Amino acid sequence: VLAGMNDDLKAQDWLEQLQSVGCRITAPRRAIVDILLNSERALSPSEIYDISRERIKGMGLVTVYRTLETLEELGLVQRVHQPQGCQAFVPVKQGHNHLLLCSHCNRYAYFTGEDLEAFFEAAGGQYGYRVTDHWLQLFGLCQACQGTAAGAEHHT
Numbered sequence: 345v346l347a348g349m350n351d352d353l354k355a356q357d358w359l360e361q362l363q364s365v366g367c368r369i370t371a372p373r374r375a376i377v378d379i380l381l382n383s384e385r386a387l388s389p390s391e392i393y394d395i396s397r398e399r400i401k402g403m404g405l406v407t408v409y410r411t412l413e414t415l416e417e418l419g420l421v422q423r424v425h426q427p428q429g430c431q432a433f434v435p436v437k438q439g440h441n442h443l444l445l446c447s448h449c450n451r452y453a454y455f456t457g458e459d460l461e462a463f464f465e466a467a468g469g470q471y472g473y474r475v476t477d478h479w480l481q482l483f484g485l486c487q488a489c490q491g492t493a494a495g496a497e498h499h500t
Contacts, residue, residue, distance in 0.1 A: 422436050
């Protein structure tokens with residue numbers, strides 16, 4: 345029950361932030377926020393659209409794109425780059441984290457990498473760069489997909 349309350353508070357915070365930049369809080373926007381916060385997978389705009397259309401009649405794809413764009417500008421979601429080339433979105437986690445992304449089902453997990461800082465500084469220094477920021481995204485197969493036939497195909 346406590347986790348659900350936290351999700352409700354997070355959804356309310358996101359909606360308030362959307363409202364603070366001039367977005368009306370509509371049923372479609374509420375659905376988009378809810379879908380993003382409750383998914384274990386990185387979702388493409390078209391997936392969000394398909395899921396939200398089941399809940400909201402008259403949902404528009406333009407609404408999905410505009411809402412995602414605003415959520416990204418607010419620093420609440422980030423784009424995930426996928427091997428297939430299409431982009432998807434995940435909620436931003438507080439603090440500096442890196443992303444593990446299943447290349448089969450798009451399930452994601454965050455991890456910290458404080459021990460990588462020296463590596464990034466050395467890599468930048470090798471080419472005369474002063475690294476000021478980084479974002480690391482690793483691809484692989486989640487535990488569930490490692491046991492499936494589809495996941496096995498990715499190993500060959």
